[in-house]
Amino acid sequence: MIIAQISDTHIVLDTPDADRRIDDFERTIADINALDPAPDVIVHTGDVVHNGRMDEYAQAVAILGQARAPVFVIPGNKDDRTNLRAAFAADGYLAPDSEFIQYAVEHFPVRLIAVDTLNPGSNKGGFCAERARRLTDMIHGETTKPIAVFAHHPPFEVMVGPERHHFETPEMMSRLREALQCSGRVVAVISGHVHRGTSGGVGNIPATVMPSVATTLRKGEYPAQMKMRPVYHIHRFDPIWGFSSESRIVARTSSTASLSETRQHQERHSSALST
Ligand SMILES: [Fe+2]
Numbered sequence: 001m002i003i004a005q006i007s008d009t010h011i012v013l014d015t016p017d018a019d020r021r022i023d024d025f026e027r028t029i030a031d032i033n034a035l036d037p038a039p040d041v042i043v044h045t046g047d048v049v050h051n052g053r054m055d056e057y058a059q060a061v062a063i064l065g066q067a068r069a070p071v072f073v074i075p076g077n078k079d080d081r082t083n084l085r086a087a088f089a090a091d092g093y094l095a096p097d098s099e100f101i102q103y104a105v106e107h108f109p110v111r112l113i114a115v116d117t118l119n120p121g122s123n124k125g126g127f128c129a130e131r132a133r134r135l136t137d138m139i140h141g142e143t144t145k146p147i148a149v150f151a152h153h154p155p156f157e158v159m160v161g162p163e164r165h166h167f168e169t170p171e172m173m174s175r176l177r178e179a180l181q182c183s184g185r186v187v188a189v190i191s192g193h194v195h196r197g198t199s200g201g202v203g204n205i206p207a208t209v210m211p212s213v214a215t216t217l218r219k220g221e222y223p224a225q226m227k228m229r230p231v232y233h234i235h236r237f238d239p240i241w242g243f244s245s246e247s248r249i250v251a252r253t254s255s256t257a258s259l260s261e262t263r264q265h266q267e268r269h270s271s272a273l274s275t
Contacts, residue, residue: 001109003148004032004039004069005233007192008212010078011060012050017216024230024250025063028213031250032232033068039234040108042069045192045210046076046118046152048084057087074114075101076152076193077123081116100131104138110187110237113138115151115176117167125153125167125193127176135179139186146187148235148243149180154191154209156200161219166193177202188243190235196220197231197247208233208245 009025012018032042044064049056064071072093075084081101085094093103105112115135119126139147153166155176167173180186181203189207196219198209210233212218218231230250237243 001237002035002037002039002041003110003112003190003235003237004035004042005045005150005190005192005210005235006032006042006213007045007152007210007232008047008076008195008214008217009044009060009063010047010050010212010214010217011056011063013053013055013059015050017214020216021214022059022063024213024215025060026066027250027253028230028232029063029066031248033066034251035234039069041105041112042067042071043112043114043150043190044071044073045150045190046074047078047192047212048073048076050078052078052080052083054083054087057083061087072103072105072112072114072150074150074152075116075118077118077125079118081118081120100134102131102134102138104141106142109145109239111142111145111147113147113149113186115149117151117153117176119168122168124165125151125155125172127167127172129175132175132179135176136182139179139183143183143185145185146237146242147183147185148188148190148237149186150190151176152191153193154198154200154207155180155189155202156207158194158198158200158209160198161194161196163194180205188235188237190233194219197233206243208235210247 100116117125195212213230234246
């Protein structure tokens with residue numbers, strides 16, 4: 001089973017880099033569509049849009065509509081539950097009347113469980129007792145398959161970057177970590193939010209974080225020739241060896257090349273002027 005993970009596209013319509021965020025998202029979907037073998041599923045681990053607005057979601061839905069594999073989304077701190085649910089209602093996997101956006105996808109060899117860590121009004125994650133109860137019930141709802149869990153905020157101490165803790169309180173993160181370890185069947189925890197690639201663990205469960213697809217918001221050091229190229233993750237599941245994860249760099253297109261070359265020319269020109 002092959003899962004393509006995308007995250008933190010932060011679609012916006014009125015900032016100077018709005019077109020670039022759309023372009024990053026479109027080129028990432030095109031790159032995933034060209035994978036051979038094709039992924040079984042695409043999961044977006046949140047911050048689909050930047051302000052939770054319906055016009056932003058309309059743009060995101062149009063881009064994800066180009067994907068060949070089925071797409072599942074979870075909310076990030078910049079998302080709005082009501083608008084996200086409305087935008088993706090036609091796909092049929094989001095319960096219209098549920099307080100939280102948590103669900104299980106059952107028709108693959110690995111169960112996919114989406115966890116809602118949105119804490120409205122805060123950029124940090126939340127995880128209340130009610131969400132823990134629902135997650136535990138979902139995990140116990142099937143007892144034969146391994147499970148991959150998707151949560152926007154990483155439920156472990158992130159050792160790179162300025163911020164180590166991404167939940168509102170340590171108790172909230174502990175509550176989620178405890179729920180994830182309740183069965184022994186969760187074999188991967190997959191997140192975004194940090195905008196840089198890193199890894200950690202939840203007990204014995206390996207946990208990964210992918211960078212933001214939005215290249216203008218990406219953190220960490222990248223060589224100049226990669227500044228305009230989004231990175232996404234591929235998670236492959238083998239029944240014996242479990243998950244292996246790979247970072248993939250979106251193919252360089254002619255439009256990327258010309259934008260990049262224009263920028264390099266401008267940088268050379270401005271440095272020549274300043275010396
Ligand atoms: Fe984000």
